Amino acid sequence: MDTSPPVLLDASHSVSDSDLEVKPHTSYDCSSLKDTWKVERPLGNNELSYFLPSRADGVNDMYLHLGFVAPEYVVRRARVLTVWAILRIRHPLLASKVVMQDYDDVKFVFNPPQSPEDALVDADSNLEYRSSAKDELIDSYLNGARTLSNDRLSYLVVSQGGTSLPSPPLTPRSTSPFDEPEYPSYNHDIMICAAHFLGDGMALHQFANDFFGLLGGDKTIVELEAQLKEELSSRWGADSTNAVLPNALEDNFTVSPSRLRRAAEKVDFQLSQRKFVGGHSFRRQTKQPRHTIVPTVSYDTERTKSILKRCKTHGVSVSAAMFAACNIAWAKMCSEKQDLSMMMYSALNLRPYFTVKPANDSYWFLAIGYFNVILPTFIPRSIDLSSVFWHRARVAKEQSIQAAKNQMIVSRSLLMTEERGKRACIWAKEDDERERGTFVPPPPPVSAVDTAPRTPSTALIGLSLLGNLDGIYKHGTFPTIKLHTLTTGSRQRSGGMLLFGYTFAGKLWVSLGYDKNGFDKVMVEQFWENMLQTIDDLL
Numbered sequence: 001m002d003t004s005p006p007v008l009l010d011a012s013h014s015v016s017d018s019d020l021e022v023k024p025h026t027s028y029d030c031s032s033l034k035d036t037w038k039v040e041r042p043l044g045n046n047e048l049s050y051f052l053p054s055r056a057d058g059v060n061d062m063y064l065h066l067g068f069v070a071p072e073y074v075v076r077r078a079r080v081l082t083v084w085a086i087l088r089i090r091h092p093l094l095a096s097k098v099v100m101q102d103y104d105d106v107k108f109v110f111n112p113p114q115s116p117e118d119a120l121v122d123a124d125s126n127l128e129y130r131s132s133a134k135d136e137l138i139d140s141y142l143n144g145a146r147t148l149s150n151d152r153l154s155y156l157v158v159s160q161g162g163t164s165l166p167s168p169p170l171t172p173r174s175t176s177p178f179d180e181p182e183y184p185s186y187n188h189d190i191m192i193c194a195a196h197f198l199g200d201g202m203a204l205h206q207f208a209n210d211f212f213g214l215l216g217g218d219k220t221i222v223e224l225e226a227q228l229k230e231e232l233s234s235r236w237g238a239d240s241t242n243a244v245l246p247n248a249l250e251d252n253f254t255v256s257p258s259r260l261r262r263a264a265e266k267v268d269f270q271l272s273q274r275k276f277v278g279g280h281s282f283r284r285q286t287k288q289p290r291h292t293i294v295p296t297v298s299y300d301t302e303r304t305k306s307i308l309k310r311c312k313t314h315g316v317s318v319s320a321a322m323f324a325a326c327n328i329a330w331a332k333m334c335s336e337k338q339d340l341s342m343m344m345y346s347a348l349n350l351r352p353y354f355t356v357k358p359a360n361d362s363y364w365f366l367a368i369g370y371f372n373v374i375l376p377t378f379i380p381r382s383i384d385l386s387s388v389f390w391h392r393a394r395v396a397k398e399q400s401i402q403a404a405k406n407q408m409i410v411s412r413s414l415l416m417t418e419e420r421g422k423r424a425c426i427w428a429k430e431d432d433e434r435e436r437g438t439f440v441p442p443p444p445p446v447s448a449v450d451t452a453p454r455t456p457s458t459a460l461i462g463l464s465l466l467g468n469l470d471g472i473y474k475h476g477t478f479p480t481i482k483l484h485t486l487t488t489g490s491r492q493r494s495g496g497m498l499l500f501g502y503t504f505a506g507k508l509w510v511s512l513g514y515d516k517n518g519f520d521k522v523m524v525e526q527f528w529e530n531m532l533q534t535i536d537d538l539l
Contacts, residue, residue: 039092040099040109043197044248045421046366050197051098051106052428058146058491060196064204065138066212067485068190071183074216074480075160075190077129082224083214084156085123087207089113089231091364092245093198094154095122103425108245112236116229127156134485137191142292142491148195159189185482196490199364201464202349204488205472206363216478246365249417252354253410265411272412276372278343279456280330282497282524288517290494296487296511297532304508307539316393318508319465321539322501323396324389326461327375328538329530333523338378340456345372346463348403353410369413371403372459389538464488466502473504489513497524499531510535 043051053059073079088095096110113119130137137159141147147155192208214224236243256262299307311321327342334342347368354367373396379388403409433439466488473483486504489511495518500511512528 038109038111039243039245040107041245041248043098043106043108044250044417046249046368046417047197048104048106049417049420049424050366051195052103052424053493054195054197055150055428056431058148058195059493061141061146061148061491062194062196062199062201062204063138063141063489064192064208065134065485065487066190066192066208066483067134067187068212068481068483069185069187070216070481071185072160073183075158075188077127077158079221079224080156080158080215081120081123081127082221082228083211084127085116085119086214086224086228086231087211088123088126088154089119089228089235091207091362092360093362093364094194095126096153096245098150098153100150103428104421110245112243113232116225116232119228119232126152126154128158130157130159132159132189134189134487137189138294138487138489141191141193142294142489143290146491147193153195153198155193157191157193159191160186197366199366200347200349200368201466201488202351202367202472203364205466205469209473212478212481212483213474216481242359242361244359246360246362247356247358249350249365249367250414252350252356252358252367253414254355255414265408266415268408269412269415272408273457274455276343276457277341277374277455278372278458278460279337279340280334280342280377280460281458282460282527283520284495284518285520286494286518290492290496290515291517292489292492292496292513293516294487294489294511294513295528296509298510299508301506304503304506307508307535308503310539311393314390314393316390316397317467318501318503319463319467320393320397320400322463322465322499322510323373323375323400324393325531325534325539326463326499327377327392327396328379328385328389328534329527330460331377331379332530332534333526334377340377341374342377343372343374343457343459344461344463345370345459346400346465348409348413350410350413369409369416371400373399386538389534462498464498464500466500469502469504470506487511494518 050060054061092110092112093108096108098106099109100106113122132140137157141157192204192211194204219227234240307321308318311318323344326344330342331338348371350367350369375392375395379385406412430439469486475483484505486502486509488500489498490513492498492513492515495515497512497514497519500509500513502509510531512524512531514524516524
């Protein structure tokens with residue numbers, strides 16, 4: 001029995017006959033692609049530090065799941081495919097491959113499609129339709145076989161009507177020339193997958209907004225196909241003047257040739273690293289294979305408004321409050337090493353610091369650095385817990401601002417990417433040698449007799465604080481689509497953990513993605529319970 005949603009006609013959506021015609025899925029012949037020319041560039045240090053660990057099992061491969069309600073015709077494969085093809089033309093790293101010659105010699109290679117048909121062939125081979133619910137989609141991506149590879153750096157999964165019955169028909173719009181009701185809407189899920197060395201969270205969310213803007217906009221499939229043809233010609237045609245790949249992070253800055261300045265920057269970097277003191281971590285266990293879970297809590301719009309109002313009253317953002325909530329949650333269960341600080345890390349968007357205008361206008365590239373927030377572990381008994389919480393939220397805010405506004409932020413970030421790139425090359429070589437059975441451990445370093453005890457520099461947890469995503473998603477530009485759920489994360493290494501906090505669709509969302517087999521079960525569950533309780537009690 002066919003359980004697919006029915007197709008109902010309504011002229012108010014400017015839907016053409018080609019939109020509504022149910023066509024069998026075309027099996028494209030990939031041999032039609034012509035590798036007549038290519039565009040390439042080497043990976044930068046930042047990209048290398050993400051690419052090399054991903055080779056074996058897709059560590060850090062990103063995903064973005066969005067649940068939405070829309071008429072059935074909006075997610076027809078032909079329409080989705082055309083939109084997907086347009087955006088892969090705009091953002092060539094999504095459609096590139098990676099070619100590795102050596103650990104420090106890795107390139108992006110992009111073969112521009114020679115025709116709109118070739119662009120559709122490429123997009124189609126990286127598009128999949130399933131009938132799966134949200135949790136199944138996410139679990140299979142995080143814990144199943146790797147979806148991406150060196151030859152497939154991005155992938156799109158669509159699930160039609162996988163999680164709910166159709167909603168009642170919407171009321172007619174007053175602008176419609178007909179009195180017929182609009183199409184009934186159904187629940188759908190979409191998952192955008194991309195390797196982390198291609199880009200970051202900001203790129204991922206901006207891309208999703210542009211995707212829905214095209215998918216749920218007023219253009220017919222014929223008009224979208226015309227747009228594909230035009231963009232392919234203007235961007236990658238014979239007369240194109242910007243047929244290049246987006247820059248690596250390091251190439252977006254003007255670097256001073258002064259050796260003295262370079263030496264001073266290295267000293268500053270080394271001194272700044274010594275300030276990162278943290279002596280707390282979750283107890284680990286590694287006896288079982290990695291299995292990532294992502295418990296997620298959302299707060300309704302009224303509760304979210306109340307949380308935002310309280311944060312504003314105390315002069316902090318929700319992001320700063322999340323640092324404080326993590327701190328209090330851990331401090332409540334910490335019975336040892338209370339004299340040592342608790343350190344957390346988060347990503348910093350480096351795009352505002354660029355001094356070089358790239359030739360390619362794509363926003364799909366990796367442009368993040370990192371900063372740390374360090375807070376006390378103990379909770380004073382003589383002070384009200386609420387006062388402690390808001391004070392530490394303000395301290396977290398101050399530390400975040402200091403990191404972002406530091407005049408050495410660019411040099412520190414570039415030196416950190418250089419260090420991360422070198423470490424990634426060393427570790428990748430060791431991993432390969434271990435797999436081949438040829439690894440020989442290096443001799444232990446000779447310690448100086450007067451070496452002072454090292455101050456611990458361990459981070460308890462990483463926080464991905466995306467802010468108000470409703471500022472990125474322009475819901476009014478895709479009126480036929482109503483987004484209602486967003487979950488994001490990445491495939492983790494064994495023992496990985498990352499906490500997410502953001503507002504979306506008027507709600508505050510908090511989730512904890514972690515390897516449930518990599519940590520002490522009771523400890524992590526107690527921390528998560530304390531985290532939610534802290535939000536309930538103090539926010």
